[in-house]
Amino acid sequence: MKRFVLFLLFVLPFATSAQEKFTVYFDSNKHELTKKQSDLLNAWITSNKESKVVAINGFADEVGTNSYNDSLSQRRVNFIHGIILKNKVKIREDFKTRSFGETFNQSKIKAENRKVVIHYILPKDLARENEILGIKPEIAGIVNDDAIIPIEEEDMHFPENATLMEKIELSKPGTRIVLKDVLFYQNTFAIVPTSRRAIDELLMVLDRYPKMRIEIQGHICCVHTDRSNLSLERAKQVRRVLQSNSIPSNRIKVKGFGVSHPKYPIPEATPEQAAANRRVEIMILSK
Structure with a gap:
């Protein structure tokens, strides 16, 4: 199972050894602690x-389906998070959780x-908190994203059947690229499971280009007004x-x-035109 996490918070990369970690273990198929592990957690608290x-990261073994283990590891995270909140341990304001399921068995x-x-x-070490987490202060005015001129994917003339990675390698700031297989349930911003491969491919690209910044752009089809701002919510969900x-x-x-910004006039003449209008794109801001 490839890495793919469908919940709303994120976790920052941890930069130095000054970041500590504490681990508790669970019985098979359980998301609550045994008395022994509970005592260890209370002692740590x-x-x-x-x-x-x-951050709190949850894991599961390979017993059971991938979806079950993803859910189980998230329940374990939620259980520990609840105990920490109850005991008023300090938590960073942009606290992160991550559920790995069985993905990262070691x-x-x-x-x-x-x-x-x-x-x-x-x-x-709290005085060095941002340094430890690898967070650098943003310097205003260095990059003016509004000055970037968009370049449509069609105008880049990418090779036929080029992968996302190959397109990125040939791109420059302003290039828009359609994420063809990122799909949503009808009239919602919930991403369908078949989008996993496309999301994984985008993650690989972002890992390969650690300095690259992108803008996720949402588009809808078939109506004349985006009354519920669904296009933005879909872009936000991909960002999450x-x-x-x-x-x-x-x-x-x-x-x-x-x-x-439709590819074809609305109302669309065919389902294929509607699908082309109903899309998520990334625009490269910097590489």
């Missing part, structure tokens, strides 16, 4: 009232994969998925165009 939690011993890992910073897979928010902007 007692010792870390002044520490700050920056041990052949299944019991070692049924876990939740709490990432935190000790009180003595990227953020939940460790892509920092300062690399991703979003915009909803409604039906103002």
